Amino acid sequence: MEQEPSAAALLFGDRIEVARAFVADLADRGEQLGLIGPLELPRLWTRHVVNSALMAPLLRPGRVGDIGSGAGLPGLVLAIARPDVDFVLIEPMERRVAWLNEQKDLLGLTNVEVVRARAEDAQLSPWLDQATARAVSALSKLIPLVAPLMKSGGEMLFFKGASVDAEIEKAAKVIRKHRLHDIEVLTLGSDVGTETTRVFRATVD
Ligand SMILES: C[S@@+](CC[C@H](N)C(=O)[O-])C[C@H]1O[C@@H](n2cnc3c(N)ncnc32)[C@H](O)[C@@H]1O
Secondary structure, three states: OOOOOOOHHHHHHHHHHHHHHHHHHHHHHHOOOOOOOOOHHHHHHHHHEEEEEEHHHHHHOOEEEEEOOOOOEEEEEEEEEEEOEEEEEEEHHHHHHHHHHHHHOOOOOOOOEOOOOOOOOOOOOOOOOEEEEEEEHHHHHHHHHHHHHHHEEEEEEEEEEEHHHHHHOOOHHHHHHHEEEEEEEEEEEEEOOOOEEEEEEEEEE
């Protein structure tokens, strides 16, 4: 496995041991459980865990929903980095939900709730202050799934690749329909010396 990058200690602070335990278990069992492809194992820290943790400073104390958490990216990683924030991980696949619940217990994450559902079927109460998603779907599909789960004034934070500007253009209609405003694309990572990543940020009316 890849050596732990120096950005990890900066992002996780005194939670680094918990992050190490998660990465070790994911490296050990992630492929066998169908959570992560074999090509991803040598870049688990940089490409996945540090990448996910870059969003930690953007979170506010409150309730954050992570849509389509999969192996826990970014949901579990953010819950490790931000024990002061409550997380609800929304994931439909049974095996992934079992993994998320197991990790929640093993890592002692009392700030995590796992909900087995698709976002469009999730019954959440109370609503979300912020929502995160990574590699779930294009903005034109994702925004309508997530908007009904959010409080007024809540914030969407979605990891996006190089195609984010084109996705925003394609999503113009749903952005108007759901009355999103203060839309911006952030580039994160350069301050901790790691690969940069782009994040779509928008506020719900
Ligand atoms: C490509 S994986 C990405 C997983 C993780 N976010 C990551 O970055 O590695 C997409 C995940 O979204 C979940 N998913 C797909 N459609 C969804 C929906 N409508 N609501 C919630 N989760 C969904 C899938 O089950 C899967 O775990």
